[in-house]
Amino acid sequence: MEGVTAMPTLRLAYATQYLIAVIAVFVLWSQVGGQSHLDLMPWYVKLGLGAGAALAVVKATAAAVSQEHAWNGRTLKWFGILLVLLLGCGLASYYCHLYLEDNGDDQQDTSTSVGRVIPPGGGSVSGWAAIRTEHASKEGA
Numbered sequence: 001m002e003g004v005t006a007m008p009t010l011r012l013a014y015a016t017q018y019l020i021a022v023i024a025v026f027v028l029w030s031q032v033g034g035q036s037h038l039d040l041m042p043w044y045v046k047l048g049l050g051a052g053a054a055l056a057v058v059k060a061t062a063a064a065v066s067q068e069h070a071w072n073g074r075t076l077k078w079f080g081i082l083l084v085l086l087l088g089c090g091l092a093s094y095y096c097h098l099y100l101e102d103n104g105d106d107q108q109d110t111s112t113s114v115g116r117v118i119p120p121g122g123g124s125v126s127g128w129a130a131i132r133t134e135h136a137s138k139e140g141a
Contacts, residue, residue, distance in 0.1 A: 027051045029050065038096075045092050
């Protein structure tokens with residue numbers, strides 16, 4: 001009877017581990033690869049690589065639990081698949097960095113000109129304020 005309740009508990013543990021692994025994969029990917037690159041990437045690439053990496057984590061755990069020694073052939077196989085998928089994540093981020101990122105190279109020179117405003121009469125700006133004040137007082141009288 002104990003074996004009957006152990007299997008659903010183990011499935012629940014694997015499902016929970018998968019959900020945690022999905023979160024961990026995408027947080028790691030955004031921190032290492034850059035969130036801006038991840039935002040530019042097509043959704044199906046993110047879904048395939050992210051879900052595949054999370055599944056590889058769970059399968060490696062299941063392989064480690066299934067036999068007496070944790071590091072067995074099946075565990076190493078799924079660990080290798082995980083490394084290949086994570087390498088794929090890095091290559092996809094690098095591709096987005098090279099080809100999908102907008103660097104603004106196609107824009108013309110947008111430098112602004114800096115100039116000085118010279119008021120009529122050739123005076124300085126502070127002198128202009130004084131002239132305006134005197135002019136306003138003469139008009140009021």
